[in-house]
Amino acid sequence: MSKPASVFGLIDCNSFYASCERVFRPDLAKVPIVVLSNNDGCVIARSYDAKPFVKMGEPYFQIKDKLKQHGIVPFSSNYALYGDMSERVMTLIESLVPAVEVYSIDEAFVDLTGIGNLDPLGRQIRAKVLRCTGIPVGVGIAHTKTLAKLANHTAKRLQAQTGGVVNITEPAKRDWVLRNTDVSEVWGVGRKMKLHLDGMGIKSAMDLAKTDPWTLRKKFSVVIEKTARELAGTPCLELDEPDPPKQEICCSRMFGKRLRELPPIKEAVATYMMRASEKLRAQGSLCRKIRVSIRTGMFNPEEAKYANGVVVDLPYPTDDVRLLTKMAVDALDHIFRPGFSYSKAEVILLNLCQPGEYTEDFFAASQPGASTKLMGVLDEINQRWGRGTLRSASVPTNPEWGMRREMMSQSYTTRLDQLWRVTCS
Structure with a gap:
């Protein structure tokens, strides 16, 4: 009996930091949001509707007037909230699939090998995460991790048409996505690599998938070779094992x-x-x-x-x-x-x-x-x-030297004194 073809999914939270802020602020459901770095320095996250007006990394002090002009609400970073919401999302995902690799705070690869009815499963995952946490996610499904990443990108880019779920395990759908995706959107292709690939006439993801892998390896590296093989449908990357303990x-x-x-x-x-x-x-x-x-x-x-x-x-x-x-x-x-x-x-x-x-x-x-x-x-x-409930006597609660976070939301999920309150009028 032949081994079933590998199938991977990538589940990625949409505008994660901004989405976390909206969960407990339904009045901001249709209001553009940006989240700032430590000490309210630069923009590190934007909701989808804020992206046309604000660039990543823009210093807050330079764009205050622009934010007001476009009705964009700024938030100081609230890592306690984001970390807890991430854990809730990942726990839900783990309950629905056989194996999970948490890739970052807002995305996870999952192993869907041998599972049938992939489209309904993708929609089920998306619906359950949204219903139970309030966080919208995109789901990309494919035979390799790189293609799953590309499918997820397409699910977000064409959300109105796809409903946030794209399955490209079928060759025809995979090829359509490859033809209609710029090579710069491929996982692992940075700005410098794009310039090199442009010089070789490689403009789309399909162009990269059709390029001879050994040529890419000799000219660039084994990483870009594996990327091309993955785009062509050959799995080169498996789900990672848990990271070993850090040395520092x-x-x-x-x-x-x-x-x-x-x-x-x-x-x-x-x-x-x-x-x-x-x-x-x-x-x-x-x-x-x-x-x-x-x-x-x-x-x-x-x-x-x-x-x-x-x-x-x-x-x-x-x-x-x-x-x-x-x-x-x-x-x-x-x-x-x-x-x-x-x-x-x-x-x-x-x-x-x-x-x-x-x-x-x-x-x-x-x-x-x-x-x-x-x-x-x-x-x-x-x-x-909650963190800090019990601490060393030398650790103050609200130090004057603490980070400037003048626009930070409450820690609704990790502090008893900041629980969400609902009043009936």
Whole structure:
């Protein structure tokens, strides 16, 4: 019995950050939205109806008047909301298909091999995600991951005609999509690659699919060769396995305002260490070294510049936020210099290992069992009641140096004090 042909789906949330903001603001259903980066800097996300007026990366301070002119509502980034909504979407998808690869916060590849009635399944996934989370998604289905990505792009581009679901497992439909898609829209083809391909007369996705793969490999790379093979219908990419534990964990932020004194910088470093240690424990790792650094702004010619960092060896591999915070905060005493306006701090957890991966010296100190249990309780409480419910005493709730997020929506799904309220009039 022959093995069934591989079938992949790509499920991608439409204008994800903007869609998250609209879920709890039905009054904005037909209002264009943009979402801003940290400290309300630049545009990092746009709803579909805002795209004709605003470019990605435009600085907010330069486009305030333009936003008002076109009735576009700006939001500060609310990563707690976006992360929780993403988890809800992915959990729903996992309940409907055999295997899932979460590719990013707003998209996932799924394995649909051997499943019949693919179009109804695509519509079922789309309808259930929308009904249960309020997030609209597009669904692309094809025999390779690259074609599934292209099908998804077509589902969004022609949403009125497709209903947000495009299945190109049939050769005729696949060829139509390839002929009617510019090569720049192919997954993995960037601006520079497009210029090279244009020089070879490769204008459409179909042109790339018909190009000799070995020629592409010799001229460019194995990546573009695999892309061409995938467009022609030969699977070269499988669903990825879960990522191995990271070897480094970094947490860094720009302050909401310049800091000239040491105490608020210590608060910031303690806050960043709290987040970094959560990531460390989430992947089941221990840390043996940390690096702490601070710096001033680097682009103002009239501002004095200074940057410094220090690496600290820990007494034993640990995931205890109390020890990590103490070592990091104490390290600041060695690198802080008065007289400067500091704009950023960073903590990096280094030399990570899994429990049992290192050989302990019989006489060396090790993390007490009570610390491990305490960290487990800490994470359990914060997962249940929201991040920051239980935290180090040195971590403030609403610091003055915190990121500027003057237009941030409420954390409707992760904070009890910000639950959505519905009143009857």
